[in-house]
Amino acid sequence: MADLTTNFLGIASPNPFWLASAPPTDKEYNVRRAFEAGWGGVVWKTLGEEGPPVVNVNGPRYGVIHGADRRLLGLNNIELITDRPLQTNLEEIARVKADYPDRALIVSIMVPCEESAWKAILPRVAETGADGIELNFGCPHGMSERGMGSAVGQVPEYIEMVTRWCKQYYDKPVIVKLTPNITDIRYPARAAHNGGADAVSLINTVSSITSVNLDTMSPEPSIDGKGSHGGYCGPAVKPIAMNMVAEIARDPETRGLPISGIGGVTTWRDAAEFMALGCGNVQVCTAAMTYGFRVVEEMKAGLSRWMDDKGYTRTSDFVGQAVPNVTDWQYLNLNYVAKAKIDQDACIKCGRCYAACEDTSHQAISMSPDRVFEVIDAECVACNLCVDVCPVEDCISMVPMRPGEVDPRTGKVVQADYANWTMHPNNPAARAAE
Amino acid sequence: MAKGQMESGIVAGRLPAETIERNFGDLHPPLAPHEAAVAADRCYFCYDAPCVTACPTTIDIPLFIRQIQTGHPEGAARTILEQNILGGMCARVCPTETLCEEACVREAAEGRPVEIGRLQRYATDSAMAADVHPFSRAAPTGRTIAVVGAGPAGLSCAHRLAMLGHDVVIHESRGKPGGLNEFGIAAYKSTQNFAEAEVDWLLRIGGITIETGSALGEGITLDGLQDSYDAVFLSIGLAGVNALKAPGADKNGVRDAVDFVADLRQAGDLSALPVGRDVVVIGGGMTAVDAAVQARLLGAQNVTIAYRRDRDAMGASRYEQDLAASKGVRILTNVQPVAVHGNGTVREIELEYTTSEDGRLVATGETLRLKADQVFRAIGQTLSGAPGGLAQGGGKIAVTGPGRTSVKGVWAGGDCASGGDDLTVTAVAEGRDAAMDIHASLRAG
Numbered sequence: 090m091a092d093l094t095t096n097f098l099g100i101a102s103p104n105p106f107w108l109a110s111a112p113p114t115d116k117e118y119n120v121r122r123a124f125e126a127g128w129g130g131v132v133w134k135t136l137g138e139e140g141p142p143v144v145n146v147n148g149p150r151y152g153v154i155h156g157a158d159r160r161l162l163g164l165n166n167i168e169l170i171t172d173r174p175l176q177t178n179l180e181e182i183a184r185v186k187a188d189y190p191d192r193a194l195i196v197s198i199m200v201p202c203e204e205s206a207w208k209a210i211l212p213r214v215a216e217t218g219a220d221g222i223e224l225n226f227g228c229p230h231g232m233s234e235r236g237m238g239s240a241v242g243q244v245p246e247y248i249e250m251v252t253r254w255c256k257q258y259y260d261k262p263v264i265v266k267l268t269p270n271i272t273d274i275r276y277p278a279r280a281a282h283n284g285g286a287d288a289v290s291l292i293n294t295v296s297s298i299t300s301v302n303l304d305t306m307s308p309e310p311s312i313d314g315k316g317s318h319g320g321y322c323g324p325a326v327k328p329i330a331m332n333m334v335a336e337i338a339r340d341p342e343t344r345g346l347p348i349s350g351i352g353g354v355t356t357w358r359d360a361a362e363f364m365a366l367g368c369g370n371v372q373v374c375t376a377a378m379t380y381g382f383r384v385v386e387e388m389k390a391g392l393s394r395w396m397d398d399k400g401y402t403r404t405s406d407f408v409g410q411a412v413p414n415v416t417d418w419q420y421l422n423l424n425y426v427a428k429a430k431i432d433q434d435a436c437i438k439c440g441r442c443y444a445a446c447e448d449t450s451h452q453a454i455s456m457s458p459d460r461v462f463e464v465i466d467a468e469c470v471a472c473n474l475c476v477d478v479c480p481v482e483d484c485i486s487m488v489p490m491r492p493g494e495v496d497p498r499t500g501k502v503v504q505a506d507y508a509n510w511t512m513h514p515n516n517p518a519a520r521a522a523e
Numbered sequence: 524m525a526k527g528q529m530e531s532g533i534v535a536g537r538l539p540a541e542t543i544e545r546n547f548g549d550l551h552p553p554l555a556p557h558e559a560a561v562a563a564d565r566c567y568f569c570y571d572a573p574c575v576t577a578c579p580t581t582i583d584i585p586l587f588i589r590q591i592q593t594g595h596p597e598g599a600a601r602t603i604l605e606q607n608i609l610g611g612m613c614a615r616v617c618p619t620e621t622l623c624e625e626a627c628v629r630e631a632a633e634g635r636p637v638e639i640g641r642l643q644r645y646a647t648d649s650a651m652a653a654d655v656h657p658f659s660r661a662a663p664t665g666r667t668i669a670v671v672g673a674g675p676a677g678l679s680c681a682h683r684l685a686m687l688g689h690d691v692v693i694h695e696s697r698g699k700p701g702g703l704n705e706f707g708i709a710a711y712k713s714t715q716n717f718a719e720a721e722v723d724w725l726l727r728i729g730g731i732t733i734e735t736g737s738a739l740g741e742g743i744t745l746d747g748l749q750d751s752y753d754a755v756f757l758s759i760g761l762a763g764v765n766a767l768k769a770p771g772a773d774k775n776g777v778r779d780a781v782d783f784v785a786d787l788r789q790a791g792d793l794s795a796l797p798v799g800r801d802v803v804v805i806g807g808g809m810t811a812v813d814a815a816v817q818a819r820l821l822g823a824q825n826v827t828i829a830y831r832r833d834r835d836a837m838g839a840s841r842y843e844q845d846l847a848a849s850k851g852v853r854i855l856t857n858v859q860p861v862a863v864h865g866n867g868t869v870r871e872i873e874l875e876y877t878t879s880e881d882g883r884l885v886a887t888g889e890t891l892r893l894k895a896d897q898v899f900r901a902i903g904q905t906l907s908g909a910p911g912g913l914a915q916g917g918g919k920i921a922v923t924g925p926g927r928t929s930v931k932g933v934w935a936g937g938d939c940a941s942g943g944d945d946l947t948v949t950a951v952a953e954g955r956d957a958a959m960d961i962h963a964s965l966r967a968g
Binding site: 157158159437438439440441443444456460480481 | 557560561564567568569570571572573628629631632
């Protein structure tokens, strides 16, 4: 039986599944329920500075993208940080941590970019006994208009400055939560690293409008006929998040910096993928908001079973294992040649591969009058579109050609050696180097 | 007070009225919007989709399903109705299990096709509920076409001609239009007077006049129609019924299944409709199943379908056979009637076992007797009252191409014409195609 215990920044938790700072972690009641349900840790919903609490809209806070049967694929929100008094939150955090010493409890914080503001709140957070803090430099809506959240996360200098303050006034681990609403995630990550961050967590939500009501012409969620962009999360953002995680994991300047992966984690498989790309653990929000806290059961059981199947005894055995395989396009092996192959026994003759290839790709699939679909190797560039649109799993596969075989499309013999764009004769840079 | 199922003879009220009402409720309840969205999502939007090929009216099924999926059921209805103006009825009565849904790739993949029939009903019901007729007429051509018979073929032909700007007069022998949609389909497939409502909706195109009680040989002749109109379309159906050739077949209690089915459809109060305690239906087609199932639903205690060949040879689809079985109908195959016994009124029917030798039906000599106080003949309908001078073939009016008969200016379609299965959907296709051909010929001439 695999050991799911993780030790992230020295913070032990019984499994790598933490709840992200969000509505599910806004108060003691919810967090106790989460711990009872088996979550390994919780990042408490973001605290703001002392004073009158923030206010939220009194209309809908969430917008949604549905798949078939109203499956929730993407969620967006315009909720702000906690709207409860700071002292109330701090007292609850202290009580919960005392009752659940084996679980990770991190406190998310967002106060103005002034040293005094951070200096004021950090000791009070420390008093709660929480295991660490997460700096919310990510929320793209509302608070960013007030110079906080993603407004900080979009300026590496601010990230570094605030991180430095936190390391100065707080003894325990500092995690910097990054916004994806930037052009290159490596810059804010490097800034956090330079400021002394113990880890980064990402992604926060993506700026978004989920839909427009075509009767009222208002974006959704609509507040009295108007809408504001919100933060997008859920399964739809997972590919964006994983790319950003991988970019940080393989950047020479941040390599080895611990990462807590966030963005659409819904199943054990999602978690395993994030962790293979270098995350020490994952944070979950939308899946819990969609299905309730009980989903963690499947995540734990699935991850454990997969680890057993693969012979991994602890999560550190596979964390980061996929990072060396993430590379730049220019280093991909151009001598690797594959061809699509259709399993005629599995084919149900829907013709989607044909339509996709004939209309939008390379005219590399033939269709007979009796609906037999076959790949024309002389045209197939192995783009994978037919595989992607085929409704039958494993019906179409990409079969690599063996070295020595002749690719009927190019007439060239498939080479065994590796050759990439940097070496290619068509690359002006390669020619210049000769 | 209900008489109960044990009462002998042909009597009404075998079941409580509310039970009968429940029994005759919609066979396939309509899909709710969310159900429709989920069902529509299962469609793969196949290339050159097999379901379209399998549809006699060639409805663009993937397109209309996609229109449902994107929240536009009335657009979906238009896609359907452009090809099949009786798409609402076809959604209810088409044997989809042997047409579009049999061809669905998900039938091959999972044994569970996309529910095309129910989705078509969802779309067409939405259009009917919107209470708009989506088509309009072209500029008047000044031509008038006679259509004989207001069944599916005639209505389809008339609507298309009206759309193209022609005027149409339909001569219908019965008291109201609809043909088999109105008189020949099991009540649980067309609830709430759907057939009548659909005809009313169809006629809103304008330019179509229906003269009821007007039949060939009774007031009108083909020659007369040819003189008075620019073209003639015959859709007279199969008005004749094959006789039961067995001694005693004329006894009381023996009647045609088509009449029983028509009575059921026209009855104001089904609980007042009499039915036997022991009912035997002779035949193996859709009409046999419709009669047998409805006899059970009315409260007949024992209902048997007796068919002379094996299950596979039955005209009723396997789905219909299973429906009958699920309602408690016993299906006896490889038996043929040899005598009807009883003193003036049928008491028993005697059947003889058969076997098939080289495709030929052979009686084995062994017989059995079934108790019967009511026997329905459902052994096929025949062409009756077709005008002389028209070439026939295979017992039907011979046609070539889009319904052209041997006489210039006269077209035919539906069950009375050669070619095609005797299905509502086929009749609609034939009527539509003949209309296009009539139009082309009038323009040319």
